[in-house]
Amino acid sequence: MSEPALDRSVIDVLRQLTPPGEPDVLVEILTLFLQDVPTRIAALQNAVGSGDADGVHRAAHSLKGSAGNVGAKGLQEACRVVEEMGRTKNLDGASDGVAHIVREFQRAAADAETYLPKTS
Amino acid sequence: MAPLHVLVADDDSVSRIVVAAILKKAGYAVVMAKDGHEAWAHLSGDTPPAIAVLDWMMPGLDGPEILTRLRQTGTSTPVYVILVTSRDSSDDIVTGLKAGANDYVTKPANPDELVARVNVGARVVDLQRALADRVRSLEEALSNVKTLQGLLPMCSYCKAIRDDRNYWQRVETYLHDHSGVQFSHSYCPTCYERYVRPELEAAEQVIEGTRRQTGR
Numbered sequence: 622m623s624e625p626a627l628d629r630s631v632i633d634v635l636r637q638l639t640p641p642g643e644p645d646v647l648v649e650i651l652t653l654f655l656q657d658v659p660t661r662i663a664a665l666q667n668a669v670g671s672g673d674a675d676g677v678h679r680a681a682h683s684l685k686g687s688a689g690n691v692g693a694k695g696l697q698e699a700c701r702v703v704e705e706m707g708r709t710k711n712l713d714g715a716s717d718g719v720a721h722i723v724r725e726f727q728r729a730a731a732d733a734e735t736y737l738p739k740t741s
Numbered sequence: 742m743a744p745l746h747v748l749v750a751d752d753d754s755v756s757r758i759v760v761a762a763i764l765k766k767a768g769y770a771v772v773m774a775k776d777g778h779e780a781w782a783h784l785s786g787d788t789p790p791a792i793a794v795l796d797w798m799m800p801g802l803d804g805p806e807i808l809t810r811l812r813q814t815g816t817s818t819p820v821y822v823i824l825v826t827s828r829d830s831s832d833d834i835v836t837g838l839k840a841g842a843n844d845y846v847t848k849p850a851n852p853d854e855l856v857a858r859v860n861v862g863a864r865v866v867d868l869q870r871a872l873a874d875r876v877r878s879l880e881e882a883l884s885n886v887k888t889l890q891g892l893l894p895m896c897s898y899c900k901a902i903r904d905d906r907n908y909w910q911r912v913e914t915y916l917h918d919h920s921g922v923q924f925s926h927s928y929c930p931t932c933y934e935r936y937v938r939p940e941l942e943a944a945e946q947v948i949e950g951t952r953r954q955t956g957r
Contacts, residue, residue, distance in 0.1 A: 631849075635759065635762075637766075638759075638762040638763060638765075638766050638852075639762075640765065640766060646758075646762045649758065650758055650759055650762070653754055653755055653758060654755050657754050657755060658755075679798060679800075682798055682827070683752055683753040683798070684753075685827070686751070686753040686755070686756045686796075686848050686849065687753050687754075687755035687756060689756075689848060689849030690753075690755050690756050690759040690848075690849045691755060691759075
């Protein structure tokens with residue numbers, strides 16, 4: 622069994638942020654993560670497709686921020702690699718980098734689902 | 742005391758919500774902005790936040806641009822700005838601090854560290870406000886103090902002083918009106934010899950003469 626995609630210590634910190642009597646902050650943040658990240662991965666793919674190095678830099682940077690905040694270490698690292706490609710304006714291998722980001726997001730998303738209330 | 746207002750500006754919604762939740766839990770009133778323009782709208786509004794936690798990279802206006810604008814508008818209680826930057830960009834940190842940031846935190850923010858740094862900002866803001874209040878009350882006091890300066894026209898003989906409305910006043914009256922000083926009257930040794938002693942002696946002679954006439 623590999624280590625979980627989302628760092629348990631980060632999840633524990635987020636869980637404790639809920640003020641008494643208010644909606645669960647952890648659920649709110651993970652729900653947002655699941656909704657928000659796919660559209661931003663799509664934007665990153667577009668930037669890679671059109672050879673927009675600045676766009677790649679910005680999109681990967683902001684994704685890295687999201688990943689870090691939920692403790693998705695693998696996704697964070699995958700974003701850092703692509704962000705660096707954008708920053709140095711060398712997009713060779715950026716498509717592979719984005720594919721890696723997609724795989725890491727799927728792993729993180731599967732782990733995030735386990736913290737959300739079952740909707741069935 | 743009402744909680745301090747903190748602006749959290751980040752285009753990454755997950756980061757924004759996490760930082761906002763951390764600061765809310767620490768007792769701050771949080772307003773959020775999802776890009777640089779929204780952040781600037783809050784900061785340049787009528788009731789700007791006391792502290793701003795600004796992401797370095799934002800669409801619209803980025804952190805340094807906002808800082809430059811903020812520092813151009815002088816105020817006695819400037820916003821305390823904490824920049825949020827990536828762990829791997831020490832160049833950003835130097836540039837940000839030079840542009841006028843008060844502090845920085847690296848992303849993703851460690852909650853304890855973030856709160857500790859915002860608390861430092863709150864202390865600075867409190868001090869600045871207290872100082873600004875003090876300066877204001879001193880300025881008020883100063884404008885109420887009557888001034889005494891410049892060239893005073895004085896009569897060479899009776900020592901009366903001509904005031905700015907062209908009236909001649911006794912020196913005591915003039916000084917009292919312009920400085921609040923009060924006088925107690927007495928005499929110096931020279932004037933005692935010149936005026937007081939002769940008067941006393943004259944009075945004694947009068948008394949002596951009266952005694953002789955009445956034969957007592």
